[in-house]
Amino acid sequence: MTLEVGVLGYRFMGKAHANAMARLPMFFPDAPEIERSVLVGRDEDALTEAADRLGFASISTDWVEVIDDVDVFYNLGPNHVHREPSVAALEAGTPVFCEKPLAPTLEEADAMAEAARTAGDDVPAGCAFNYRFVPAIQYAKALLEDGDLGEIRHVRGRYLQDWLVDPEAPWSWRNDAELAGSGALGDLGAHTVDLLRFLVGSDDLAGGIERVSGHLKTFVDERPVEGDDETRPVTVDDAYAAHLEFENGAMGTIEASRFATGHKNDHTIEIHGSNGSLRFSLERLNELEVLREGDRGYETILVTDESDPYVDHWWPPGHVLGWEHTFVHENYEFLSAVANGHEFEPNFDDGLAAQQVLDAIERSDDRGEWVSP
Amino acid sequence: MTLEVGVLGYRFMGKAHANAMARLPMFFPDAPEIERSVLVGRDEDALTEAADRLGFASISTDWVEVIDDVDVFYNLGPNHVHREPSVAALEAGTPVFCEKPLAPTLEEADAMAEAARTAGDDVPAGCAFNYRFVPAIQYAKALLEDGDLGEIRHVRGRYLQDWLVDPEAPWSWRNDAELAGSGALGDLGAHTVDLLRFLVGSDDLAGGIERVSGHLKTFVDERPVEGDDETRPVTVDDAYAAHLEFENGAMGTIEASRFATGHKNDHTIEIHGSNGSLRFSLERLNELEVLREGDRGYETILVTDESDPYVDHWWPPGHVLGWEHTFVHENYEFLSAVANGHEFEPNFDDGLAAQQVLDAIERSDDRGEWVSP
């Protein structure tokens, strides 16, 4: 059986997922067969061009029609269009893969997770936290599950970009609270929170994060509209920072910025346990630095051996992978779950959990005090 | 017009090029249309499986038939089968893309280059030195062409792997002088020599390398044959090193090894000029370290900006590329040259030039003295 896939969104994320789907047959021959059936959007011309380039059989400007017709629905649109189509698809029994953050607000995320629970386990509802699928992160996860780092004491995460340093950088939906929910917090922080939950979190929704103290900042209050004389207000954060307290006593500090001059996509995770430590940075995503019991310094491991997660599907040792491979891995796992009617993680509950933490960070910033997710 | 492509070889390189071809339409929409027409090999079963997985329309066990039928012929077989099919294809007026090293011996390389010259410029004969197509290398090339580093004084290249450290690692054609020509020298050194010619070489064949002093070493003399009781002799080098003297007075030191414990695919290039320096390492291929006039230290540049070579075809800044992308770039350039009847570089003369240098290194090692390529 070939899975017919409908995809809403054809820009950055549309391209990333279409590419991932296209690569499955050659590298993951046991992945389910799929067809990129229909690409959904509003601008028919742009859509036609994109469908052609991204290998879709047809286009549609109405997602309502699509969600019934397809076997799987990908929601890759801006945050504010995550809820409605996703919920509708799930209600129609169609598995959904939705980009992160799950929704602009906690309420919307809640509704989506509720819909996913109602749809049941055999209708997978995935949240596309692709960084879980970096081989080095999976390797780190295994270390942590084996207890190699001992009791976790410190957790650090940061996600640094610099594309808004220039005050003349144009306004976009990402600068708008209505459309995006939040700024660096939701866009980048969602990734960090999810990775920490994945790596060191416990099973409850917020991943064992008991309370948070948040700090949001907007450095530039309005930005020019491209091809226009006017400016529009920036109503989201340009940067955030937060303290976390885990129920097991670990401390966390996380932050993200779009104003970190010189940093392009620097998502760094550091963990210190009683027996060891590790470090990961997305800009060197083939590497993991690990310090185990008895070691004196970090060992820089190139996670490209055949025995490393997913690597046997690709190239020989030392032939490094790129950012896009994370999408291939997550699409492989998600589509396999769909085909087999299995659960997939990260799911909408994971998306909701991240949202709860982000929401708590915003509430904390508002109130100037610690709050619980 | 769609170019029909025939490919000899379906293992490591076959997969790398098939993947590259498959990715062109989505990322390089102006690339010529191609069809992966026929996959050539000897073992029909394996061939059928590979053709299916790699997206080829048909298979053939006889390259002689194929070279006439296709518009382009890829020779990705072991070194000792480079000459015959390539020459035949060129004689038939079929463009050829041949893996490196061009041939096991200088004589064969010579014959191939001769055939390419006879075929003429509108029948491109490319030698697949893919590392020329790393964005950071292209960036470095531009710096050097602009003279930003001044007069070149030192050139250093090394290519370190460790897959033969274990004396029980099985024998393969890569350990055999007849089949491979040489060992680390041809397999790895060819890449290094080509990159140095590309980056700092002059226009004559050997790239301005006037004389060389070579050193070859075989650490383990025989190896077990897999699934067998016998061993076979290792008749190629496990490692080589060479001094180079360039006609412009620059000094070069190059080396490669399959015995560099802990190094998987560490191809490192360093250049010092009178005004600046640069460093590149394949295991961190998105980065280039550059020191320009007036700088005190190396600047670590993440070569992933839209303005960087080829990067506008892929992802936003900081979303790193992998090893395989070099194949997409070289296939794009080669196939475009074929479609347009243009020259392509690196061509067979470049492959021959590298071979001349490798041959000189071997001769020097034999004689214990400096020789000219």
Next chain:
Amino acid sequence: MTLEVGVLGYRFMGKAHANAMARLPMFFPDAPEIERSVLVGRDEDALTEAADRLGFASISTDWVEVIDDVDVFYNLGPNHVHREPSVAALEAGTPVFCEKPLAPTLEEADAMAEAARTAGDDVPAGCAFNYRFVPAIQYAKALLEDGDLGEIRHVRGRYLQDWLVDPEAPWSWRNDAELAGSGALGDLGAHTVDLLRFLVGSDDLAGGIERVSGHLKTFVDERPVEGDDETRPVTVDDAYAAHLEFENGAMGTIEASRFATGHKNDHTIEIHGSNGSLRFSLERLNELEVLREGDRGYETILVTDESDPYVDHWWPPGHVLGWEHTFVHENYEFLSAVANGHEFEPNFDDGLAAQQVLDAIERSDDRGEWVSP
């Protein structure tokens, strides 16, 4: 005129300052002449041995006598003995150099700063924040003063050690609130806060830090007393983290830990401005990473050129300095100030300012909300 120097404390800091004084004549010939006159402590035997080894002419077990006799008084004792002798010395008109943190509590620090102000500018009262005197930090300071980084957006500081990871590591005065004031916060955080005030702070006491949100954590509640069967409670923090908000709008995140497995003395500072960024790490203290306007990545500068701060006194370029050299530099500056009756910075007001921030971090942690220093 030779300055007679009296020093209270003969352990780690006593050795560091004695060494610094001993090295001045050879490397800073224009430093004032001094005599290591008297070493002050309680244990006469240990004192005698230390005085001999550290080059002191005499010993005393009563600082009261000493402060009148000497020309300069160094207070290198544990935090809880900072106030009384320092204030008494200043009241006697004797310049004082006191180790950091200035005092265990804000009240004591206040009293000390008051005493220093009363004593007047020609009686220098220095607080020994030695990391201001790392050449790379002075280089960074000059960059920042010149505005090379533009408007400061982000400031990050962390100081990671791991000597308490083992729950059996013995109890010491550093684990006691009465004796030390606080734990990682005062011991390590004082350095970080001072460096940030030095590098990016404004002139008001707290260095332009308007409000803070703090988080303190004690991972191990009691520790064994060495050579004893009992344990004693740990009444200070093992780690702290804090958000800072600067009046100019910059965000800061700082933290320190004695539980960062694998990190020995990792004091790292990072600053992002609208035009550039910089990074410094104490474990590689000869290096500074700088990104200036127009650069794409960090330049790794080895701050060992003759033109670099203090370096002309030492060795040729690339002949790296160590941790202890910071003490030579600060002693040179402090003793020169004493000899010339000039002001010295960092002074007791700087020590007080750091204390105000540390105190605010503790108060914030208590209350669970942001507070102002």
Next chain:
Amino acid sequence: MTLEVGVLGYRFMGKAHANAMARLPMFFPDAPEIERSVLVGRDEDALTEAADRLGFASISTDWVEVIDDVDVFYNLGPNHVHREPSVAALEAGTPVFCEKPLAPTLEEADAMAEAARTAGDDVPAGCAFNYRFVPAIQYAKALLEDGDLGEIRHVRGRYLQDWLVDPEAPWSWRNDAELAGSGALGDLGAHTVDLLRFLVGSDDLAGGIERVSGHLKTFVDERPVEGDDETRPVTVDDAYAAHLEFENGAMGTIEASRFATGHKNDHTIEIHGSNGSLRFSLERLNELEVLREGDRGYETILVTDESDPYVDHWWPPGHVLGWEHTFVHENYEFLSAVANGHEFEPNFDDGLAAQQVLDAIERSDDRGEWVSP
């Protein structure tokens, strides 16, 4: 008994050794007592100033008188004055510590080593290869002696500086064959050869180096004389490179340059064995990168623990040492050997052995072929 020390030379090396001697009592209390008795040179005014600054009791312009009067003689003059005073001192039964390279020519080195052998083991004749005394190098030596790296396959050493890149950099004795013997080869290469002999060499003189192939290069043929209109010819190498073949079958590649733009004092050693690898760089001399059996990547060890060689004499973990500390360590060992009438290594035979290798490199370069040391 106090050892009276006479020192010839008061510039760079004079300062480095005087400083080392001055620091012994505080940090190595069991070192023999010494007096910096007499400083020897030609220019009385400069000598007087230096003696004062460097803590010498007296000066002399005639080494002949000095060698009899003192208990130890340090020969820190330019290479061409190494032989005569050193041999005379040894003949007088006075222990000698001579800077490296031992002599400008093999003949002179031979004569010196002969004199040392004649003087006997209780008259130590040390050659000041200070890099043996870096804690990280001693740590590496122990690893290698324990066989942790297995059979050695590859050895790499390079020493990069850039102080002659500018063709207008002034002429000095270091550019003259008569005075210096050779250029980068003797000045920098001597260090590299000695370290390799120390780390992986066997017991015979040349350290198991069976044959070498050398390459010397002079990039700038004449240089201006400072404060003068004339230029003088450069008669030594600006850079060298060499292949080494060890009797145990290991390959070595070494090189040095004064034209490596951006590199100040970059002495890097790399070793690959059948079970592990290591890397060291002088510009980060507190660190050693080690890969042991079973490791996948290099572990970056900060060699500053109490248990590390010499470190217990200094500061707590992570409080890094500098270049000059290597001189303290070697002076401690040498002076202890003198006081106890023991042998000291590296001795004049070690200096001679390095010279043999350097000489072979020069001969090889002359002849254009491999030669034996």
